[in-house]
Amino acid sequence: MSVVSNNIDVRNTIKNNMKNRKNLMEIIMPKLFLLAGLISILTTIGIIFTLVSDGYVFFTRVPFREIFSTELSPLGIEPSFGILPLINGTVITSLIAMAVAVPIGLTASIYLSEFASKRARKLLKPIMEVLAGIPTIVYGFFAYSFVTPLLMRVIPDLGAKNALSPGIVMGIMIIPMVTSLSEDAMNAVPNAMREGAFALGATRLEVSMKVVIPGAISGIIASFVLAISRAIGETMIVVIGSGSSKNFTFDITESMQTMTAYIVEFTSGDAGMGTTGYYSLYAVGLILFIFTFLMNLFAQYISRKYREEY
Amino acid sequence: MMDNTEKKYQVRAFLNRDGARKRIKNRRFLDEFSKKLFGSSTLIAVVVLGILFYRIIRDSIGWLDFDFLRNNLSIFPEKAGIFGAMAGTLWLMAVVIPVTIILGVSTAIYLEEYAKKGKLQSLINMNIANLAGVPSVIFGLLGLTVFRRFLGLGSSVLAGGLTLSLLVLPIIVVASQEAIKAVPNHLKEAAYAMGATKWTVVRTVVLPASLPGILTGCILSISRAIGETAPLVVLGVPALIMKVPDSIMSDFTALPLQIYYWTLDAVLTAEYANLAAATIVVLLSALLLLNSIAIYIRNKYQQRY
Numbered sequence: 001m002s003v004v005s006n007n008i009d010v011r012n013t014i015k016n017n018m019k020n021r022k023n024l025m026e027i028i029m030p031k032l033f034l035l036a037g038l039i040s041i042l043t044t045i046g047i048i049f050t051l052v053s054d055g056y057v058f059f060t061r062v063p064f065r066e067i068f069s070t071e072l073s074p075l076g077i078e079p080s081f082g083i084l085p086l087i088n089g090t091v092i093t094s095l096i097a098m099a100v101a102v103p104i105g106l107t108a109s110i111y112l113s114e115f116a117s118k119r120a121r122k123l124l125k126p127i128m129e130v131l132a133g134i135p136t137i138v139y140g141f142f143a144y145s146f147v148t149p150l151l152m153r154v155i156p157d158l159g160a161k162n163a164l165s166p167g168i169v170m171g172i173m174i175i176p177m178v179t180s181l182s183e184d185a186m187n188a189v190p191n192a193m194r195e196g197a198f199a200l201g202a203t204r205l206e207v208s209m210k211v212v213i214p215g216a217i218s219g220i221i222a223s224f225v226l227a228i229s230r231a232i233g234e235t236m237i238v239v240i241g242s243g244s245s246k247n248f249t250f251d252i253t254e255s256m257q258t259m260t261a262y263i264v265e266f267t268s269g270d271a272g273m274g275t276t277g278y279y280s281l282y283a284v285g286l287i288l289f290i291f292t293f294l295m296n297l298f299a300q301y302i303s304r305k306y307r308e309e310y
Numbered sequence: 311m312m313d314n315t316e317k318k319y320q321v322r323a324f325l326n327r328d329g330a331r332k333r334i335k336n337r338r339f340l341d342e343f344s345k346k347l348f349g350s351s352t353l354i355a356v357v358v359l360g361i362l363f364y365r366i367i368r369d370s371i372g373w374l375d376f377d378f379l380r381n382n383l384s385i386f387p388e389k390a391g392i393f394g395a396m397a398g399t400l401w402l403m404a405v406v407i408p409v410t411i412i413l414g415v416s417t418a419i420y421l422e423e424y425a426k427k428g429k430l431q432s433l434i435n436m437n438i439a440n441l442a443g444v445p446s447v448i449f450g451l452l453g454l455t456v457f458r459r460f461l462g463l464g465s466s467v468l469a470g471g472l473t474l475s476l477l478v479l480p481i482i483v484v485a486s487q488e489a490i491k492a493v494p495n496h497l498k499e500a501a502y503a504m505g506a507t508k509w510t511v512v513r514t515v516v517l518p519a520s521l522p523g524i525l526t527g528c529i530l531s532i533s534r535a536i537g538e539t540a541p542l543v544v545l546g547v548p549a550l551i552m553k554v555p556d557s558i559m560s561d562f563t564a565l566p567l568q569i570y571y572w573t574l575d576a577v578l579t580a581e582y583a584n585l586a587a588a589t590i591v592v593l594l595s596a597l598l599l600l601n602s603i604a605i606y607i608r609n610k611y612q613q614r615y
Contacts, residue, residue: 001601008568029509036417037421040441040483041437104354108354111349116349129601132447134537137570140534145587181354204345205337205340226443230443235446236540261370263450264540267545287442292445296443
């Protein structure tokens with residue numbers, strides 16, 4: 001009898017102790033942490049809400065035929081809001097950037113993951129990291145003060161503001177991103193597969209081309225898509241390098257305006273609240289957001305769906 | 311008959327040593343060649359970095375001196391300085407650092423330690439992955455609408471700081487999550503076995519063990535925030551401001567903005583390009599210092615379990 005009652009006592013003591021220990025911190029902290037986590041969701045909701053609500057006003061004010069025209073003169077006497085020049089500028093600068101970043105980034109990642117000695121890798125990777133950490137405004141200054149004058153020597157009729165120079169610099173900016181993401185994908189290819197090919201007498205090039213790249217292709221393509229998304233959203237380089245011409249042109253030696261540059265030009269200018277120009281900012285922002293969001297989803301989808309499981 | 315001789319011929323060709331040697335030689339040549347080619351494309355990155363540093367330092371020589379750091383803006387390029395911009399950046403960081411650390415680390419702790427595996431957790435995770443890909447101008451528009459228009463914060467340090475905090479939040483969350491994930495389970499289980507509660511475990515085991523990783527993430531996100539320009543421009547942070555900020559509600563300008571406006575002005579007056587270059591040297595030095603600290607922490611305090 002006494003033993004049993006003792007047992008119950010111990011149990012009660014423990015229960016009481018645990019109850020005491022369920023103090024304020026135990027109850028409050030998880031809720032605070034959850035609150036912090038919800039702020040990130042709130043940010044997304046805020047972004048979407050802002051863009052959609054103010055962008056919606058724009059779409060009700062401007063007829064669709066005007067939006068899908070090549071006429072853009074928001075501050076003209078008869079303002080016109082065609083989005084095509086901006087989309088054109090964005091796509092062209094991003095394509096130039098990809099033309100620079102894809103070949104260099106991919107070959108650099110092959111070199112780092114398949115060819116480079118340990119010492120070379122130890123030396124080169126931090127340099128890539130430094131390159132990735134440089135603020136884009138610095139790249140913008142570089143495009144303006146170095147790349148454009150340099151290109152002018154090769155192409156005499158290149159404008160002081162043009163799409164080519166910021167495109168190239170943007171490509172340089174995203175090289176580290178393509179390289180590190182592709183290299184991660186290549187490192188995930190198991191060594192046994194490489195060694196199998198080596199044992200059959202394949203050279204490093206053959207192993208890279210026939211084993212590693214096919215094995216890492218999902219990650220490599222995902223890195224390209226993310227790089228495009230980054231190029232589309234890039235702002236300061238194009239603002240400084242490409243100027244603010246709103247012409248619809250395919251000539252890369254001329255000034256073009258991207259969607260991001262339009263937003264920056266218009267906010268720092270005098271877009272009075274309530275004007276159609278003011279709402280056009282949010283409409284352009286909305287389109288930009290949808291572009292990059294779809295790209296990011298696509299990248300996630302590719303790397304999940306086509307991942308080779310080893 | 312015909313078929314047979316053809317086969318023999320093929321076999322002979324296969325055994326043809328010279329041919330085989332030649333093929334191997336070709337393949338090895340291609341291998342060596344591609345090594346050099348791929349290596350040189352890696353080198354392009356190095357060369358560009360070298361040119362970039364060289365040009366910026368060359369342009370800044372003669373302009374970057376003690377007076378440049380001490381003076382404020384001036385209509386004369388020779389007398390202009392970045393004291394106000396440096397103060398603005400420091401004030402900005404005084405908002406960004408506490409806000410991002412508190413929000414970011416709390417989110418990471420929630421996701422890794424408290425959240426049940428389920429819809430909410432994967433929703434927050436997915437949301438953070440997507441936020442990381444949102445262009446920085448969009449955050450500028452968010453700040454313009456929410457902090458400037460709805461909350462009436464104007465283009466103050468607080469509005470700019472909160473905008474930048476939201477922008478760099480994903481970086482610190484992901485880094486802290488990685489650091490917390492790396493804390494081995496047996497450490498936590500030992501603490502639980504001794505009767506520790508969840509909060510005690512988080513406070514005394516998880517956080518101390520993951521601190522180096524979290525700090526590295528903090529520094530990375532701060533160095534991203536220091537260099538961000540676009541959101542501040544969109545927020546309407548003024549180009550010219552003579553007053554040095556003295557509280558979180560005052561108007562300000564920051565180093566990257568100063569670089570931006572001086573680069574734009576360089577079309578008219580060439581000296582402004584030198585001022586921009588000198589400001590870039592200051593900004594990049596700060597970033598290099600921060601990154602070295604991050605690397606130091608990573609190497610020194612990273613424990614392997």
